[in-house]
Each structure stands twice: as C-alpha cells, then as structure tokens.
Amino acid sequence: MQVYVLVRPGELALCEVPRPEAGPDDIVVRVRAGLTCGTDVKAFLRGHPKFAMPTSFGHEFSGEIAAVGVHVRGFREGDAIMATPTGPCGQCYYCHRDQENLCETIMETMVLGAYAEYIKLPARIVNVNVYHKPRTMSYPVAALLEPLACVLHGIESVTVRPDDTVVLIGAGAISLLHLLALRAMGLERIVVLGRRPHRAQHALRLGADRVFTDGLVAARDQVGDYTQGRGADIVIECTGQVDVWEAAPHLARRGGHVVLFGGCPPETQVRIDTQRFHYDQLRIVSPFHFTPRAVRRAYELLASDAFAGEQLISGVYALPDLPRALSEHQSGNGIKFAVVP
Ligand SMILES: [Zn+2]
Numbered sequence: 015m016q017v018y019v020l021v022r023p024g025e026l027a028l029c030e031v032p033r034p035e036a037g038p039d040d041i042v043v044r045v046r047a048g049l050t051c052g053t054d055v056k057a058f059l060r061g062h063p064k065f066a067m068p069t070s071f072g073h074e075f076s077g078e079i080a081a082v083g084v085h086v087r088g089f090r091e092g093d094a095i096m097a098t099p100t101g102p103c104g105q106c107y108y109c110h111r112d113q114e115n116l117c118e119t120i121m122e123t124m125v126l127g128a129y130a131e132y133i134k135l136p137a138r139i140v141n142v143n144v145y146h147k148p149r150t151m152s153y154p155v156a157a158l159l160e161p162l163a164c165v166l167h168g169i170e171s172v173t174v175r176p177d178d179t180v181v182l183i184g185a186g187a188i189s190l191l192h193l194l195a196l197r198a199m200g201l202e203r204i205v206v207l208g209r210r211p212h213r214a215q216h217a218l219r220l221g222a223d224r225v226f227t228d229g230l231v232a233a234r235d236q237v238g239d240y241t242q243g244r245g246a247d248i249v250i251e252c253t254g255q256v257d258v259w260e261a262a263p264h265l266a267r268r269g270g271h272v273v274l275f276g277g278c279p280p281e282t283q284v285r286i287d288t289q290r291f292h293y294d295q296l297r298i299v300s301p302f303h304f305t306p307r308a309v310r311r312a313y314e315l316l317a318s319d320a321f322a323g324e325q326l327i328s329g330v331y332a333l334p335d336l337p338r339a340l341s342e343h344q345s346g347n348g349i350k351f352a353v354v355p
C-alpha cells in the first residue's frame with residue numbers, strides 16, 4: 015500500500031509498504047478521507063516533539079473496515095467507521111479518575127498514518143473510540159471526530175449558558191469548530207478575532223455575530239463596546255501563542271472563564287495579572303486532548319442536523335497531492351482539506 019512518510023521537516027515521501035494485518039484485537043481501516051490539520055502542517059514545516067522522524071503521519075481520518083481481529087465485537091469487514099487516533103489504557107491512575115485524556119500512555123500509543131491507504135487501530139482505540147459512520151455523513155465530515163472531540167472536551171471545562179457572549183481568538187479550523195459547536199448549543203453572541211479578513215468572513219458565514227480583525231489591542235475596546243464594558247463571559251484562545259495567551263484574560267469579564275486551548279511551544283512562560291486573576295475571579299483553564307466521553311459527544315454532534323461540518327472542508331485532494339493540500343492549509347486558502355487515497 016501507499017503511505018506518506020515525513021522523512022525530515024520539509025521532506026515528504028510517498029512510499030510503498032506492506033498492508034498492515036489485523037492482530038486478534040485490531041481493526042485495519044481502508045482510509046477514505048484523511049484531513050489536514052495545523053499540527054501536521056507544523057510537523058511538516060519545522061518538526062514536532064511528538065513525531066520522531068521518519069514517521070508516517072496524519073491523525074484525522076475515516077474509512078471502511080478492511081480486516082477485523084478475531085476477538086473484535088461489534089464491527090465487521092466493510093463497515094464504514096470514524097475513529098480517533100488515540101485511546102486510553104483504561105487501567106492507570108488517570109483512567110480510573112475519568113481523566114483518560116491524561117492517561118499515562120495515551121500519547122505514546124497514538125496511531126499516525128492517516129495519509130495512507132490503510133491504517134491499523136489497536137484494541138485501546140477499538141474498545142472506546144470507533145463509531146459507525148452514519149450513511150448520510152460524508153467521509154471527510156466523519157474525519158472531524160478527533161478535532162471536534164478536542165474542542166468539546168475544552169468546552170466541557172467551563173460552564174456555558176445559551177445567553178453567554180463568547181470571544182474566540184483565532185479564525186482557523188479549531189476556532190471555527192468551536193463556533194459551530196457553540197452555535198449548535200444555542201449560543202448567538204459569538205465574536206471571532208482573526209488576522210486574515212477572508213477567514214474572518216468565513217466565520218460570519220458560519221454564524222459568528224461579529225468579527226474583529228484589528229488585532230488584540232484594539233479587540234479590548236471592541237469587545238468592551240460589544241458587552242457594555244464588561245468583557246466576554248467566555249474567552250477561548252485557539253492559537254497556541256504566548257502573547258495571545260497573555261492577552262486572552264483581558265477580554266474576559268469579572269468572573270469570566272478563559273480557555274487557553276492552543277498548546278504553546280516548549281519552555282515558554284506566560285504572565286498573568288494577579289489582581290484580575292484574584293479580585294476579578296477569573297477562571298483560567300487549559301484543557302488537553304479528549305476523553306472517550308468527549309468523543310461520544312463529538313460523534314453525536316456530527317450526526318445531528320445542527321452541525322454544518324461540510325462547511326469546514328474546503329477541498330479534496332488525491333493522496334499524491336498531500337503536499338499541495340498541506341500548503342493550501344498553511345496559506346489559509348481554506349479551512350481543512352480532505353486527502354483521499
Ligand atoms: Zn488534528
């Protein structure tokens with residue numbers, strides 16, 4: 015089968031390797047859609063601490079079951095499925111405390127290789143994070159399961175009311191997934207801060223009430239005006255940049271919630287205003303990854319009519335065109351791109 019290998023930053027190779035075989039507890043999936051993701055773009059451009067190279071890569075996918083291990087129940091060859099690239103061990107300290115996102119082995123056992131014809135999923139994924147794809151859902155939309163699970167896990171870390179005002183910082187795929195999820199939860203007052211005007215326009219089409227593109231300093235006044243001077247009930251940072259982490263709390267009201275969603279580069283620190291943190295009782299959280307609970311909710315949301323997932327897929331490329339799909343993603347010429355073997 016064909017698989018893309020990230021040889022070193024900036025170098026991709028389409029290689030021929032043996033098709034994976036299913037062990038007794040595995041399933042092998044014939045990939046029908048892999049989605050580009052900011053993480054992949056970053057790994058391609060400058061490497062990634064979690065991806066030792068050379069490595070196969072791509073972690074958002076959906077497909078059709080090509081082979082099933084003898085112990086696997088509930089899935090058959092030919093079933094259309096959607097899945098995440100990780101699963102918890104179910105046995106460690108964190109797994110026993112419903113914090114499976116922090117499972118001791120969840121990241122090191124991540125399955126990479128969605129940019130390939132086939133991908134093998136081990137028992138820990140098969141047991142909890144594989145779902146049958148509804149017939150009416152497209153494969154690219156089904157592949158949104160993983161990023162949407164991350165987003166819903168993040169939203170779960172704060173209290174959301176339908177009349178809340180939410181500020182989303184960033185106008186990329188993760189921000190827009192938040193936007194769609196919050197809209198589906200009935201929120202109407204959602205503001206998106208973006209730097210690229212055409213991406214921000216996309217946010218308006220997807221249901222943002224306002225879009226501000228004048229930068230974070232100007233946004234303080236703009237968000238102030240929008241909220242009678244209070245600031246937003248919830249601020250969600252979706253960029254993973256230190257200066258944006260530092261700016262995010264300034265957009266929140268007293269007693270507001272701040273979600274720092276995007277992971278920052280290693281060995282960086284942020285400063286927070288202690289007076290606002292304490293006397294304005296800000297709640298600042300930084301959720302990581304997702305639990306099986308969030309995956310289930312992502313599945314249910316994708317399957318509902320309330321979620322316009324199709325709007326996030328900006329184009330479809332054949333597998334050999336992966337480099338083009340990544341560069342389109344990187345240049346912001348769309349939200350996410352599907353790569354179809
Ligand atoms: Zn991703």
Ligand SMILES: [Zn+2]
Nearest residue numbers: 103106109117
């Ligand atoms: Zn565990």
